[in-house]
Amino acid sequence: MVAYSQCEYNGLSQASVEAINAARGDRKPWTGETARVWRNRGKCPLTPNETAFILQSLSIPKNTHIYLAAGDGIMELEGLTSIYTNVVTKSSLLSGEDFKNMHGNTKAALDYYVSINSDAYVATYFGNMDKxxxxxxxxKGLYKTLFLNRKEFADFTSQGLKGKELMEALKKAHTDNFVMGRGSALPDCFCEFKL
Structure with missing residues (x-):
């Protein structure tokens, strides 16, 4: 989703920047105040690095098995896989020939099937597939579904929060969302919460 958004991302490798620009085609990223407003509204997909940081702040165990339901051109993936080492993708599940011959819609169907049947589902964006x-x-009664709060992440980082302070703020924001019934959350992540 990062490559197809018009959001501005700082700190990406040159290879990722080139891949994003190629995927965007004629669509140029927003800049300046427009970029800041769009990001602070939570409209920008999270990068793998940002996702890993939020998962850590929510105390998701680093040995968790993660199926990454994403497009083929995943950039900066090592930002996630260096922390969460049990990450699999479509291309790692299928033989090279099977993956190569699989149509885009079939790949999306595989992502959908795995996502609706997994123990838990975590969304880094709120697009049509996530909905x-x-x-x-x-x-199906599978309530362990978590939508990572992109708005709070953007708000906290624009305030200059980082490291442990940012992690604590993110955990509190996600816990508050769960307690207030805003969106869905993984109750197991908030085991300290009591009514």
Whole structure:
């Protein structure tokens, strides 16, 4: 999703910047105040680095098995896989020939199937696929669904929070969302909470 958004991302490798620019084509990223406003509204997908940071702040164990339901051109993936080492993708599950011959819609269907049948689902964006997965998981009674709070992440980082202070703020924001019933959350992540 990062490559197809018009969001501005700092600190990416040159290879990632080139891949993002190629995927965007004629669409140029927002800059200046527009970029800041869009990001602070939580409209920008999270990068793998940002996702790993938030998962750590929520005390998601580093040995958790993660199926990454994403497009083929995942950039900066090592920001996630260097911390969460049990990450698998479509291309690692299928033989090279099977993966190569699989159509884009079939790949999306595989992501959807795995996502609705997983023990838990974590969304780094709230696009159409995420909405369909969340709805089907709720229908099936699979309530361990978490939407990472992109707005709070952007707000806290724009305030200059980082490190442990940022992690504590993110954990509190996600816990507050869970307690207040805003969105869905993984109750196991908030085991310290009591009514």
């Amino acid at each position: 369909m997965v969340a709805a089907m998981r709720a229908y």
